[in-house]
Amino acid sequence: MSIGITNINEVPNELAPRNNGxxxxxxxIRNLRVNRSAVERRCVTHGGRRTVKKTHQAAWLLKSISCIDLTTLSGDDTAARVRRLCAKARQPISSDMVDRLGVKSLNLQTGAVCVFHEMVETAVLALKDTGIPVAAVSTGFPAGLTPHRLKVMEIEDSVAAGAEEIDIVISRRHVLSADWGALYKEMQDFRKACGDAHVKAILATGELGTLSNVARASWVCMMAGADFIKTSTGKESVNATLPVTLVMLRAIRDYYDQTGIKIGYKPAGGISKAKDSVAYLSLVKEELGNSWLCPDLFRFGASSLLGDIERQLEHHLTGSYSSGNRHALA
Structure with missing residues (x-):
């Protein structure tokens, strides 16, 4: 049974051109303002206007898989767990499901595997010759309160260990005190320490107070050279939301209009349902266009999302939902 999808993975093999800032x-930055009521109205109506069913839904879910940063960031992470997660990244859905969906030619894989620094070498070895990059969280993740020189050293160590992407956390105090110069300089230092590795700036939007601060922090990080802007660490009380996403996407759009550089976007934290992934993807499509719907410009930071997508795909094929324990990640 083919779902008629031929372009899920027809994207560049490398990430988008670097953002030199x-x-x-x-x-x-000071004059940036966000109309919260207008943003919330736009997002409330989005889900109702954009629903997909059957074959179309399956296609969107396969696209979601290709854009997942498959993540494990727990204190009890082990090398064995990371290797299992990497195996899942290489083959995110069963070979039987691939055959029944008719998508074997797509070589479906997740966008990356995201781990702590200590697990970078393990993940790099497990993903050798797959083309799947390893992303390392860094700079005192998740609080970002490590001394600055140690943050820079942590980035350099992860890059030396083989991480191709670094997810840094900004110092939220710079945003809350409107010290934009300090945030810009911090981001520049992180960007320099990354070298050839791409850098994702985690804003921890749930701790920034206002949507206007989200817009300002997004712009400062992009001006300082961030290749991606990311909502959250996944450890805050409020993580990715559609209103925050809309604000960040429009900052990305305006930055592209000014510079011609495409900045990537990564919502993270709390995205665990397949229907939520479709909502985020469709919002990106509407605000930024089809060219952003690929792993080099869009990622989900997620751990349990893939399991629910598998369940939905199985329902598409069989008409029945399987037990969640049949789709364990690691």
């Missing part, structure tokens, strides 16, 4: 414009 631009000079910090303090007045522009």
């Amino acid at each position: 631009m000079p910090l414009d303090i007045e522009f």
